Amino acid sequence: MLARQRQAAILERVRATGGVRVTELAAEFCVSDMTIRRDLETLHEQGLLAKVHGGATVAGSTDEPGFRAKSVRESAEKAAIATRAARLVRPGGAVALSAGTTTAELARRLVDVPGLTVVTNSLPVAEILHVGGRPDQTVVLTGGVRTPSDALVGPLAVSAIGALHLDLLFLGVHGISERAGFTTPNLMEADTDRALVAAADRLVVLADHTKWGTVGISSIVPLDAADVLITDDQLAPDARRVLGEKVGELVIVGTTGRATAEAAE
Template sequence: MSDNHNLLAEQRRALILDEVRRRGGARVNELTRKLNVSDMTVRRDLDALARQGVVEKVHGGAVPVPETEARTHEPGFEAKSALAPGAKEDIARVAAAMAAPGSAVALSGGTTTYAVARHLLEVPDMTVVTNSVRVADVFHAAKAGTATVVLTGGVRTPSDALVGPVADQTIGTLRFDLLFLGVHGVSVDAGLSTPNLAEAETNRRLIRSARRVVVVADHTKWGTVALGSFARLDEVDTLVTDGGAPDAVRAEMAEHLPGLVVAGGNGSTDER
């Protein structure tokens, strides 16, 4: 693990998460020595990772979240919005540039797709299909004529996505050029997954209706497995992520995904 005390917070937390998962736990004093930062900095990082639901704080350190809890817990939209906002903004900026004027674009529910939606306001003459109340609000709040928005309908989840038979039936009648898909977890074995089984089915319908699938997910989603698996990695055209993952994790991503784009904090990209 790096001893560079100038690491960005999100990079440092990625290293901490990797250490906790790899060793089955880590103590605060061990992390402070390896990262060359203060106890207070490590404790703040562990607090942030605990809010994200990927570690559980214990006396003197942290352990990985039990697998059963990680598979079924679905945080609400507001809770997820506070997690890795810088990474989501980097991802959104790069992903939105993939949308062409005049195209039909779909966005699933999620805080990263919500960030993508704000950048898509600059793309003219789009038709937007979404099952996200929050995403639809972005376009409705913008000036008239920015985009034609189709909101699927359905049952609302804690993350403000509309899912279930009504959403599935609507999506099944549509075809779009590009899908921006948010996920709870990405892994080699389970592919893309979510804790909500109805949302998993709705996401399957979105993928079937899309000519091109772009997954937008920050580095903490890699290796996370939720209850409902809904797509293999080879069904994804491109994963857009941030630069916070350790090199070994990034190499694993590139090995198993058809396309990987890493968005940098300065707006740069690294395509693999």
């Protein structure tokens, strides 16, 4: 296949799915990762797609990104955050995982936890645990209306969550700011996330450094509602200061998996 033909196929894939990974494209087209990166660079320079860490997404989209598009962004940071979050889960516990690519990474690390009950409004999270999880695990999918990010939201989801009592909620968010708190671009998803917060004894927010300063249209909860916030070591100093003062415990994780905790006064 000529480079121009391969680039046209890549662009078609991005437009159809919202995002692609370098490794997947390299395997599909039987070329090196470097060749795919050059293809993506060419398409990026033409303004046809947006390069992100590990892949590419649709250029200039103002809509809520799809799950696949978001999954190629900050993948190393998300993996480190998820690895640290998994240490909080105990066998036999009842936890909730909200929708999101970081919570999906966490789900992959929970498949071997015995006796675990997981409540989720995320189709990818439910699939990961259904396919790879232990037979003694229980997965509860809330039901509801599907969003572009593969979350189930709305009155059905809120009603199902309202009858539950959970040990921990692992919450993925679209944005974090001092004024707006933890936010999402979807109004119904905010309602569903608030129901999950109310059902859980402890709230653990999972968010990489790019979420700081981003404000979605709807606030979920203020910063001080989080018992723990796990993020990565590229978080800016001013953000560390604000979050260290607001959240119960700020955990900064390096891409090597090492972490430090900064407890609030």
